[in-house]
Amino acid sequence: MQSDMLLAATESLPEQGPGGSTLLVGYGAVEELTRFAATPGWTVYAPGHPAEVRRIVPAAVRCGQRAYVHVSAESNAEPRCAGDGFERVREGLDGVVLAVGATLDPVLRATAGLDVAVLYTTAVRPFDEIGLRTAALAADRADVVLVEPGVAGTSARHVAETLVHVPHRLLALGGTDTRDEPALGRAVRDFLG
Numbered sequence: 001m002q003s004d005m006l007l008a009a010t011e012s013l014p015e016q017g018p019g020g021s022t023l024l025v026g027y028g029a030v031e032e033l034t035r036f037a038a039t040p041g042w043t044v045y046a047p048g049h050p051a052e053v054r055r056i057v058p059a060a061v062r063c064g065q066r067a068y069v070h071v072s073a074e075s076n077a078e079p080r081c082a083g084d085g086f087e088r089v090r091e092g093l094d095g096v097v098l099a100v101g102a103t104l105d106p107v108l109r110a111t112a113g114l115d116v117a118v119l120y121t122t123a124v125r126p127f128d129e130i131g132l133r134t135a136a137l138a139a140d141r142a143d144v145v146l147v148e149p150g151v152a153g154t155s156a157r158h159v160a161e162t163l164v165h166v167p168h169r170l171l172a173l174g175g176t177d178t179r180d181e182p183a184l185g186r187a188v189r190d191f192l193g
Contacts, residue, residue, distance in 0.1 A: 005071040008050035012057035021064040033150040036068035043067040044124040046101035051079035074102035086119035086131030095143040110185035127158040142168035
């Protein structure tokens with residue numbers, strides 16, 4: 001898997017892009033993911049499967065985006081169709097879990113049996129405010145668990161700003177928190193319980 005994500009990124013790079021596009025690819029660079037996510041003007045992706053990388057890279061170049069694409073050794077078993085917003089993967093009413101990139105499969109296994117909505121995205125920035133607000137308002141409780149491949153809390157400010165008028169709680173998990181599925185499951189259950 002380690003080489004699959006990076007290989008997908010290099011295979012997807014066009015020989016020449018539009019004059020205004022800037023595309024940077026970081027492999028396993030969690031600090032860079034966090035830095036670019038905090039820098040205005042960048043579109044930031046964290047694809048969770050090599051097929052998603054192959055779709056995102058040429059599209060970003062074709063659109064002339066100033067984009068950072070984070071790839072890692074981890075990969076979901078199957079690619080998703082997530083565009084720039086949240087894709088609803090599982091329905092639920094007891095809260096919302098946002099899974100970014102390769103965190104989706106561990107999130108799905110860790111939350112099996114829980115009545116939570118699971119949303120998936122490959123786009124860290126821009127943040128899909130409408131998708132989150134819609135899911136949070138559809139739940140019985142607007143509690144949100146944010147699971148990102150980067151530093152825990154990378155998108156916490158965006159969740160808080162999106163739900164500023166909605167009573168909610170937030171648990172932000174990232175990095176090594178996402179690799180220990182039993183601990184991830186316990187954290188989600190304790191938070192939502």
